[in-house]
Amino acid sequence: MTLTKDRLNKYLNIRRELSESKYINVNPIQRGGVLSKEARMALIEWGDGYSVCDFCPPQTPRLDKITNPPISDFYKDLAEFLGMDEARVVTRCREAKLIAFMMLARPGDYIVLDSLAHYTSYLAAEVVGLRIKEVPNSGYPEFRVSPEGYAAKIEEVVKETGRPPALALVTHVDYLYGNMVNAAKIAEVCREYGVPVVLNAAYTAGVSPVDGRKLGVDVIVSSGHKSWAACAPTGILAMTEEAAKKILRTSSVEGEWSKRRFAMKELALLGCTVMGAPLITLIASFPHVVERVGRWEEEVEKARFVVRELERIDGFKHLGTRPKMHTLIHMESQSFYEVSKKHKRRGYFLYDELKARGIVGIQPGLTKHFKFNVYGLTWYQVKHFVESFHEIARKYGVEVR
């Protein structure tokens, strides 16, 4: 054993250099996952291992049946909040996708997904053994995904296999450009072909209003640590009653010798899922989330303000559809790229300049294209953010109109 004390010491006091308390963090994946005050308090109370299992009902030993803490109520409220019939908390949005794909399709089936889908949508399909058809996007500068694109790809599958794909995956807002698709229209197209729709709402549910019933989707997946002010890892899996019959199917295995059966347990969930602190943060943040979703329009206003102000800088152009419908922003910046070519720190100059102004979260080294998210920043912080960019521009002789 070479695990000496010296070697282990580095684990004893792990501090977060870029924590919320020290910096304005505009990391595109992190804004919606900042804990609420209530969640932060709950963390300490429920930190220990299986803390939520204290009152697991012996007759129905399952996470969603626990009433103290109020998990059972929460699952019902969560489903209602998303306009769905059933909801479960699973370990990640990607796991929610895997579960839905596994239970709604079979190996060899086709899934149609948009070409801006997160890598985990592809991986979940690969694990299940699905064949993938990608709905193209319109390319630079808008990268638009259209309902017609879904129709065309479904037709392609019908032509190739004689039947529609088993599933469609729709990325509500993508991770690259923060584009919001017309999910209702896409779902309508899919319904015409009888194709069930899984909506990846990782960037929308929890920060903006998402109503699965209105949108006409069969399943909503989302990410607690991305958009619900919860710890990682927490995923949300919400679905219609009809989809739930398949997705939440219980175990039917029987031990050949012992005759043991586990007929209570939801098979694809492997029984219980998030049995501790992260689930509690999701629950404790829920009132805060319900409230903040009502303020989504103001968040979009902030995003549009930022785009407008940054586009005053020579050579700055936001990529993706216009107007901005989401707070994740992808900026092209030819002028800062030119600066970086002559700067001794190369592309890192932007990171340095921002950090010196208390701003982090834009990928170090990038200047020509970079992403950030202004969700949940105060107007004061938003203004400081754009003024910092203006200052940096002027410092390096880039015009601000």
Next chain:
Amino acid sequence: MTLTKDRLNKYLNIRRELSESKYINVNPIQRGGVLSKEARMALIEWGDGYSVCDFCPPQTPRLDKITNPPISDFYKDLAEFLGMDEARVVTRCREAKLIAFMMLARPGDYIVLDSLAHYTSYLAAEVVGLRIKEVPNSGYPEFRVSPEGYAAKIEEVVKETGRPPALALVTHVDYLYGNMVNAAKIAEVCREYGVPVVLNAAYTAGVSPVDGRKLGVDVIVSSGHKSWAACAPTGILAMTEEAAKKILRTSSVEGEWSKRRFAMKELALLGCTVMGAPLITLIASFPHVVERVGRWEEEVEKARFVVRELERIDGFKHLGTRPKMHTLIHMESQSFYEVSKKHKRRGYFLYDELKARGIVGIQPGLTKHFKFNVYGLTWYQVKHFVESFHEIARKYGVEVR
């Protein structure tokens, strides 16, 4: 929307009634998951969503490549600690099993597992579509699982299918009786037939010494929230280099339109796994875990002391193999069952009496058979625990020898 403020208020201040700070909690699944002081501090620091992703390396964007916090180092140290070549933290022990089963076997293959296996071992096999052969146990009162049992079941599969099973699952210590099997001997038997062994060390690794190399197993799975002083959900997946080649296989899917590929991502893990606070608690507790594993013998002593003292009570008998090799104890208590028949609170009298003495975690209502775990209790607490039982016995006229 009926999610009124009144309805949401119940989520605002969720307290844990049975927390460590208020009770001695002997819940059989909870003792090894009580956070270390270091983990509790780290929780607050790293609570926010994707907190560990601040310094995700852009060229190799993968959880196990992150060096700040020291995740990459930790994975190496974790593998070494378990006597394995590679380690990953996944979302649950059950997910680790699913991943191993999925990547080491195919639908229709046989898996041999012991009849005391946790339900999630059965479910993971069911999800993958494996057929199950159960190694019998010796039944009351020892419920012993033997290496010969494995040999017999493997032979049975060979006879039936012409080849050995794809996998063997060995439950190192079971959840029902806390029996420890002879894992080294079972692994030797399996090796003779060329059957890879997955060791479920949910109740052993993290509290007691487990060396995969010495035991001769291919994969070790364990549970951070059960035995590593970490938050749920955290699972451990450790393996030999050879097994890792299959289990950690990277994605090969390609977008047919976009030509996007994700060749860096570990397929069955769906890329990154535990991206936040629970992973940090596991890391922060690791020095503590390394240290406490060295004190395992004393923990076993405590368990034997408890068994000895409780068996002084008339009608008390511990079930499972003798002597106790683990701190999870299954007690049969004919005398307390007799008391319960006449008590107005029925079986709940024991729960009430213990709670009045500051002890919780034994399933309310049970008297004839009940389980508990004394891991990590101080000697003072252990003595209070047995004295409480003696007191309760005398109070109800049950003899203590």
